[in-house]
Amino acid sequence: MAFFSFKRVPLAWLNLTHDRKKFATSLGGVAFAVLLMFVFTGFMNALYDSQVQVLNRLNGEVIVINRLKNNMFVPRSFARRRLYQVRAFDGVADAYPLYISDGNWKNPETKKSFAVRTLAFNLGDPVLDMPEVNEQISALQLPNTALIDTRARAEIGPTDAGIVSELAERELKIVGTFELGTDFAAGNGNLIMSDINFLRYFANRGPEEVNRSFATADVGVVKLTADASPEKVVTALQQALPNDVLVLTKEGPNGFVNRERTYWQENTSIGFVFTLLTTMSFFVGIILVYQILYTDVADHWAEYATLKAMGYSNLYLLGVVLQESIFLSVLGFIPGCIISYLLYTGAANATGLFFQMTSERVVNLFLATFVMCLVSGAIAVRKVQATDPAEVFGG
Amino acid sequence: MRRRVSVAWLNLMHERTRLLVAIAGVAFAVLLIFMNLGFLGALTTTTINFYEQFNADIFLSSPETLEVSTTTVFPRERLYQAEGITGVRRAMPLYSGYVLWRNPEPPNESKAMFAWAYNLDDPVFLMPELQGPEAKQALQQPNVVFFDRLSRPEYGPSDIGTVTEADRRQVTIGGNYSLGGGFAADGTIIMSDQNFARYLSPRPLSTVDTGLIQLESGANPERVKRALEAALPADVEVFTKAGIMRRDQTFWISSTSIGFIFGLGVLVSFVVGIVIVYQILYTDIRDHLPEYATMKAMGYRNRYLFQIVLKEALLLAAMGYVPGFIISLGLYELTLNATAGGLPVAMNFRRMVFVLLLTIGMCSVSGLISVRKALSTDPAEVF
Numbered sequence: 001m002a003f004f005s006f007k008r009v010p011l012a013w014l015n016l017t018h019d020r021k022k023f024a025t026s027l028g029g030v031a032f033a034v035l036l037m038f039v040f041t042g043f044m045n046a047l048y049d050s051q052v053q054v055l056n057r058l059n060g061e062v063i064v065i066n067r068l069k070n071n072m073f074v075p076r077s078f079a080r081r082r083l084y085q086v087r088a089f090d091g092v093a094d095a096y097p098l099y100i101s102d103g104n105w106k107n108p109e110t111k112k113s114f115a116v117r118t119l120a121f122n123l124g125d126p127v128l129d130m131p132e133v134n135e136q137i138s139a140l141q142l143p144n145t146a147l148i149d150t151r152a153r154a155e156i157g158p159t160d161a162g163i164v165s166e167l168a169e170r171e172l173k174i175v176g177t178f179e180l181g182t183d184f185a186a187g188n189g190n191l192i193m194s195d196i197n198f199l200r201y202f203a204n205r206g207p208e209e210v211n212r213s214f215a216t217a218d219v220g221v222v223k224l225t226a227d228a229s230p231e232k233v234v235t236a237l238q239q240a241l242p243n244d245v246l247v248l249t250k251e252g253p254n255g256f257v258n259r260e261r262t263y264w265q266e267n268t269s270i271g272f273v274f275t276l277l278t279t280m281s282f283f284v285g286i287i288l289v290y291q292i293l294y295t296d297v298a299d300h301w302a303e304y305a306t307l308k309a310m311g312y313s314n315l316y317l318l319g320v321v322l323q324e325s326i327f328l329s330v331l332g333f334i335p336g337c338i339i340s341y342l343l344y345t346g347a348a349n350a351t352g353l354f355f356q357m358t359s360e361r362v363v364n365l366f367l368a369t370f371v372m373c374l375v376s377g378a379i380a381v382r383k384v385q386a387t388d389p390a391e392v393f394g395g
Numbered sequence: 396m397r398r399r400v401s402v403a404w405l406n407l408m409h410e411r412t413r414l415l416v417a418i419a420g421v422a423f424a425v426l427l428i429f430m431n432l433g434f435l436g437a438l439t440t441t442t443i444n445f446y447e448q449f450n451a452d453i454f455l456s457s458p459e460t461l462e463v464s465t466t467t468v469f470p471r472e473r474l475y476q477a478e479g480i481t482g483v484r485r486a487m488p489l490y491s492g493y494v495l496w497r498n499p500e501p502p503n504e505s506k507a508m509f510a511w512a513y514n515l516d517d518p519v520f521l522m523p524e525l526q527g528p529e530a531k532q533a534l535q536q537p538n539v540v541f542f543d544r545l546s547r548p549e550y551g552p553s554d555i556g557t558v559t560e561a562d563r564r565q566v567t568i569g570g571n572y573s574l575g576g577g578f579a580a581d582g583t584i585i586m587s588d589q590n591f592a593r594y595l596s597p598r599p600l601s602t603v604d605t606g607l608i609q610l611e612s613g614a615n616p617e618r619v620k621r622a623l624e625a626a627l628p629a630d631v632e633v634f635t636k637a638g639i640m641r642r643d644q645t646f647w648i649s650s651t652s653i654g655f656i657f658g659l660g661v662l663v664s665f666v667v668g669i670v671i672v673y674q675i676l677y678t679d680i681r682d683h684l685p686e687y688a689t690m691k692a693m694g695y696r697n698r699y700l701f702q703i704v705l706k707e708a709l710l711l712a713a714m715g716y717v718p719g720f721i722i723s724l725g726l727y728e729l730t731l732n733a734t735a736g737g738l739p740v741a742m743n744f745r746r747m748v749f750v751l752l753l754t755i756g757m758c759s760v761s762g763l764i765s766v767r768k769a770l771s772t773d774p775a776e777v778f
Contacts, residue, residue: 022681025673025674025677028670029670029671029674032666032667032670033667035663035667036427036663036664036667039659039660039663040660043656043659043660068495068505070504070505070506073507074495074506074507076495104459104467113459114461115461115465153650155649155650187650188650267547267549267581269734269737269738272730272733272734272738273434273738276430276726276730277427277430277431277434277660280423280426280427280430281427283423284420284423284424284427284667284671287416287419287420287423287671288420288667288670288671288674290416291413291416291417291420291671291674291675292674294412294413294416295413295674295678298410298412298413343659347655347659350652350655351652351655351656352652353652
């Protein structure tokens, strides 16, 4: 007895599509459950992804930081001369200092100040792997200039080239833009400037603030030669350098990027909250799909009973209902996915967070949808299996 | 004849399984909305609940300060000026800042710790452990601080007598209290202003982070606030306690986008609820189309059928709200345990009413959409 034979009448497909309107409503239901799951996992991932945006763009395979810098929120820098020491090692092509500081940017329209993060480096060092920044490097040679992140939060005002306002109570002219996005450590937005300008703004801030100089750097970006192994270089560097710095690979499970991500995953309740909400959405989805399938089963009770009386086994009926649930999961997932994508774009614009629909996440959620529909189908089909044909047509 | 047939109730009750599924659907939508609002409420509460422990009715803060952990300082003279205003009993300076706290237990990780500091003669805090001469004596000692029990475990032990380092300077824990750090701080310590000058040097004590103003008994906070605003220059802003809590809350909700996030979560759950209830009612109407058509042919008006569907919707709302509410109480408990009190989710009456209204709205909207089909039925078509 063929289970999924296509020479036979495709009962599952015909059952689903027979009533166009009901079919549309059913698809809508599945799509909404998919949307719910995408929304909650989307927010969770956006909060995590946004934290590592800058880190991903560092142009180096190895990173040097102050050992006390647990995450990018902690404003600890290390002695820049460590990078001169690093350059002497085998496998190291170059080591670039990156300077980071927070300062208040005055919104040119509302005149209110907001904390923004400034990234600075020597213009001759290719510190950031961002073509749009590298194209505008020459503009940053002028005094008191910076590039601004267009994906900053709306509060800081317009983010166009040509704007003149104040950073840390000193005039600043914006000569270009780039796209990065906000995270918990960046405050309301990011600026990029040359190291010389960095000193102009952050070297003389009075006794309440940390006064910066070229003696310290915040992140050391180490570029290796083509044949060097990052892990080997990290081990060699960590052994040779004193304990005031931590040397890591940039990528990899113990790398700089993952370390930052893990910090936010483990030290906040973000994971718990959104995993709980996603799980609940999964159950909502099961209920929705169950409703659809159960209604179909109930409607066609007489027909199913007849089939059983004719000799079709329970397995056949199970197959029909499961086929229906598979069709629903596949066809409902597509509109759900598309609407979620639109929602992600809207949410990214509103929050400045980084919403990413990677193929891995899409596949994971599709599997969840698939399982959701199978579970509903399995529950719905128990009713059919318990049917006694004689009962249905009872006198 | 008074005894009508309660069609709405009987319609729903007739198919038990379908009713149960419907109730489960509504309950889950209600649950989702309760959870979203609960998380939002917990997060907003954590941002400001430490303000309850400040012994003041009016607060002074720099207008550039966005919230209490990233303050811009203002001159201490403003507090002296404030004391001259009628109704002000006392103006107290409060200093704050971050120090790097070293966990004395291996692996000796260091973490940024938020420090509050004040003049020990001022009754700034309401926590019981900080009252009385013993507390004052302990805090007067150089390099001694009180440690917040609610600090995250990564900071290490909170026991009295623990010796470790804060910002590369030795520190001893001289006492404990319970406060909580809100969004910006995973842990807090309290110290005297003299110790603050040591740990956060070269910060001078002549610049203050927050000013706390105590009023004379019987003074009207609003009136004193206006008097202060008139007397003080623009480098300080004057807040009532509620006002400054609102300032911090609004900042955190909007700058971390959690307001948007959970608001969207509520909206999407609401729409899902509409979809669930619509499916039920739509199926019900479709199944009973011959019956409804017959009733219309008999002379019942559209309004009667409309009422039946709406009543069904409201009954579903009521029957789904109760289990949804009960399960969310359980999940709130689960959250409290799972986050060890980090997320203080609590149910309150306003939220219960709000969600009930949302549920009724949700079901009514579905009812309205699904009933259009019934209203447009031409009896003759059906047969």
